[in-house]
Amino acid sequence: MFMKNFLAFVMTVLPIMNLASVEVQTEQYCEAVKMKDKRILISGAGIAGFTLAYWLKQRGFSPTIIERCPYERVGGYKVDVRGTALEVARRMGIYQELLEANVNLVRSKFVSSDHKVFAFDGDILGLSSEGEIEVNRWNLVQILSKKIGEGEIIYGDSIIKIDEKMVYFEKMEPREFDIVIGADGQYSNVRRLAFGEDSKFLRKYGIQFCVFPIPNIFELERCEIVYFDKGKLATAYAIRNHSYACLAFKSEDETLPFGNLKAVFEKQFQGLDWEIPHLISLMQESNDCYFNSIAQVRMPRWSKGRVALIGDAAHSVQGMGTSLAMVGAYILAREIEKSNGDHALAFDKYEKTMKEYVEVAQALAEANQQAFTESSVRMKFQLYLMKILPKKFTQYFIEKRRKQMKEVANGLILEPIPSCRLAAPERLTSRP
Numbered sequence: 001m002f003m004k005n006f007l008a009f010v011m012t013v014l015p016i017m018n019l020a021s022v023e024v025q026t027e028q029y030c031e032a033v034k035m036k037d038k039r040i041l042i043s044g045a046g047i048a049g050f051t052l053a054y055w056l057k058q059r060g061f062s063p064t065i066i067e068r069c070p071y072e073r074v075g076g077y078k079v080d081v082r083g084t085a086l087e088v089a090r091r092m093g094i095y096q097e098l099l100e101a102n103v104n105l106v107r108s109k110f111v112s113s114d115h116k117v118f119a120f121d122g123d124i125l126g127l128s129s130e131g132e133i134e135v136n137r138w139n140l141v142q143i144l145s146k147k148i149g150e151g152e153i154i155y156g157d158s159i160i161k162i163d164e165k166m167v168y169f170e171k172m173e174p175r176e177f178d179i180v181i182g183a184d185g186q187y188s189n190v191r192r193l194a195f196g197e198d199s200k201f202l203r204k205y206g207i208q209f210c211v212f213p214i215p216n217i218f219e220l221e222r223c224e225i226v227y228f229d230k231g232k233l234a235t236a237y238a239i240r241n242h243s244y245a246c247l248a249f250k251s252e253d254e255t256l257p258f259g260n261l262k263a264v265f266e267k268q269f270q271g272l273d274w275e276i277p278h279l280i281s282l283m284q285e286s287n288d289c290y291f292n293s294i295a296q297v298r299m300p301r302w303s304k305g306r307v308a309l310i311g312d313a314a315h316s317v318q319g320m321g322t323s324l325a326m327v328g329a330y331i332l333a334r335e336i337e338k339s340n341g342d343h344a345l346a347f348d349k350y351e352k353t354m355k356e357y358v359e360v361a362q363a364l365a366e367a368n369q370q371a372f373t374e375s376s377v378r379m380k381f382q383l384y385l386m387k388i389l390p391k392k393f394t395q396y397f398i399e400k401r402r403k404q405m406k407e408v409a410n411g412l413i414l415e416p417i418p419s420c421r422l423a424a425p426e427r428l429t430s431r432p
């Protein structure tokens with residue numbers, strides 16, 4: 001009886017007593033609803049773009065994605081989800097799926113120019129530590145795109161101009177957007193349009209690479225093979241029914257010429273033996289080659305007006321690009337929501353949160369980069385040391401680098417999230 005009366009009191013009297021505060025809440029609610037009406041355009045349906053779209057949707061927004069490629073762009077080698085990005089994946093409810101897709105290399109084989117093979121336990125090139133996840137890039141793209149569910153994704157178009165109010169496209173009619181996010185990779189189109197030429201921001205290392213799927217010609221399983229000779233690198237790995245190869249060379253030219261990139265790679269690898277001729281012919285036959293060059297994007301600011309950049313577009317970095325893209329997307333969505341319509345504030349907070357984390361990762365990647373690719377002589381010397389030193393010694397140095405990478409990847413702690421914000425377990429489907 002007491003309980004019944006108490007409930008009646010709560011339901012009738014309390015709302016009257018609280019009228020003033022209800023009004024305030026309604027105002028805030030309206031502000032929040034207005035904010036959720038903000039039209040947000042994301043350029044690029046890659047790791048950063050999909051992750052941002054997911055988190056914006058979770059926070060009640062309805063972003064539009066525009067992707068230059070006419071279809072969902074899969075392809076690529078394995079990529080790492082490390083450190084704080086693992087927490088983002090957990091909060092998205094995709095951790096289990098990622099675990100199932102984990103490439104989890106257990107062995108690495110190095111082949112010297114005289115074809116001697118040196119085998120080591122674990123993933124040496126990827127520097128993956130216990131608990132970190134490496135997945136085929138296509139796997140990650142599919143997991144993310146499936147997760148974002150219904151929404152507007154425009155394939156096969158690209159932004160050509162962004163002015164005060166409108167966004168103009170190659171094919172579509174101009175549309176109004178309140179916020180434009182460049183998640184369109186290392187050579188970001190949005191960055192070029194809003195901030196200027198690539199040369200201002202790209203720190204290039206002159207290493208060109210090409211990734212393509214191959215049949216499992218090396219009969220590998222959860223293993224990566226690495227061949228290095230005359231300044232050229234060939235690697236391949238296989239997991240279950242998927243195998244990929246990567247060819248890389250250092251070139252004095254900072255950028256590859258557009259046009260027939262396959263021919264450029266063929267010429268560069270001419271005269272090398274081992275399985276190189278076979279790999280070259282597989283590359284020539286492949287219709288799924290991904291060409292790129294190793295570079296870092298370094299910018300003083302990642303936003304300008306109503307435009308902001310995330311992922312590789314803002315801060316590409318080797319070995320941690322995917323993880324930083326996921327974390328940055330998560331933080332930006334959080335700040336956009338918290339800012340109550342003030343996107344300048346949101347962008348500012350996003351940059352402040354991410355900047356140091358990114359800079360430390362870029363510094364480490366640059367150091368690792370130099371250690372690995374400085375010169376043929378240095379690489380040969382490293383292989384020679386690996387050959388003559390006890391394996392324990394090599395493992396010790398690799399372990400040290402893994403530890404460093406893990407520390408850096410965990411360098412940003414996310415604030416706790418209310419459990420109602422965690423990913424719902426339902427499976428959502430994305431539009432083709």
Ligand SMILES: Cc1cc2nc3c(=O)[nH]c(=O)nc-3n(C[C@H](O)[C@H](O)[C@H](O)COP(=O)(O)OP(=O)(O)OC[C@H]3O[C@@H](n4cnc5c(N)ncnc54)[C@H](O)[C@@H]3O)c2cc1C
Pocket residue numbers: 043044045046047048049066067068069073074075076077078079137157158159183184185186187188189190211290310311312313316319321322325
């Ligand atoms: C096909 C592919 C293969 C890759 N393979 C590797 C690899 O083997 N190893 C590796 O370390 N990294 C690879 N990467 C890069 C890696 O995915 C990123 O470094 C990292 O995951 C950060 O992701 P991101 O979303 O910032 O950029 P990305 O994953 O590069 O995604 C950018 C997206 O933007 C799209 N885009 C580009 N220009 C425009 C435009 N004008 N308008 C609209 N959309 C545009 C691209 O098609 C792409 O879908 C690959 C990227 C791609 C697109």
